[in-house]
Amino acid sequence: DTAVSQTPKYLVTQMGNDKSIKCEQNLGHDTMYWYKQDSKKFLKIMFSYNNKELIINETVPNRFSPKSPDKAHLNLHINSLELGDSAVYFCASSPGAIRGDTQYFGPGTRLTVL
Amino acid sequence: KNEVEQSPQNLTAQEGEFITINCSYSVGISALHWLQQHPGGGIVSLFMLSSGKKKHGRLIATINIQEKHSSLHITASHPRDSAVYICACNTDKLIFGTGTRLQVFP
Numbered sequence: 001d002t003a004v005s006q007t008p009k010y011l012v013t014q015m016g017n018d019k020s021i022k023c024e025q026n027l028g029h030d031t032m033y034w035y036k037q038d039s040k041k042f043l044k045i046m047f048s049y050n051n052k053e054l055i056i057n058e059t060v061p062n063r064f065s066p067k068s069p070d071k072a073h074l075n076l077h078i079n080s081l082e083l084g085d086s087a088v089y090f091c092a093s094s095p096g097a098i099r100g101d102t103q104y105f106g107p108g109t110r111l112t113v114l
Numbered sequence: 115k116n117e118v119e120q121s122p123q124n125l126t127a128q129e130g131e132f133i134t135i136n137c138s139y140s141v142g143i144s145a146l147h148w149l150q151q152h153p154g155g156g157i158v159s160l161f162m163l164s165s166g167k168k169k170h171g172r173l174i175a176t177i178n179i180q181e182k183h184s185s186l187h188i189t190a191s192h193p194r195d196s197a198v199y200i201c202a203c204n205t206d207k208l209i210f211g212t213g214t215r216l217q218v219f220p
Binding site: 033035040041042043044045048056058088092101102103104107108 | 162200
């Protein structure tokens with residue numbers, strides 16, 4: 001059974017489009033995260049939700065909007081896609097918002113904006 | 115300058131060699147993670163530690179809180195260990211190092 005799953009795995013789209021990436025975890029974790037890995041392979045946190053509440057919101061353009069319908073799901077919606085949004089997006093989850101919890105990562109979604 | 119620095123950036127080794135990857139950080143942390151990113155892109159958490167040393171199979175991770183330094187060691191390295199190893203520090207969020215690309219040749 002996949003612990004943290006993301007769909008789609010690959011996403012190719014034109015500039016200006018709106019797209020969503022979905023994430024689901026079946027681990028019963030309370031906290032979920034979105035990370036962006038750029039072309040230089042550097043990972044950076046974007047958002048974190050704990051029990052459907054936003055707890056971390058880094059300096060991310062407001063074109064990016066996370067949505068957590070329940071604590072097992074954290075989706076990422078991106079409006080008006082730009083070339084610089086091309087990256088690999090990773091979802092992750094951890095048991096709680098306690099600092100120091102192990103995080104479990106999804107397989108990543110490679111977004112290419114043309 | 116990144117808050118979390120890793121060295122070396124790239125590392126090649128012959129099968130069987132002992133590998134050390136270093137991580138230094140400048141922030142106050144509650145824990146430090148070592149992650150492995152496979153060539154296919156998947157990320158796996160190897161260790162989470164806040165003091166001392168942890169061992170899992172051929173992998174050993176140590177941390178010195180006073181010196182703000184951690185090391186990841188791989189004993190008897192194998193080509194399947196080839197991956198990017200990423201250090202990440204837990205503050206109120208995870209701050210990642212730039213990664214160390216390891217290639218182990220047979």
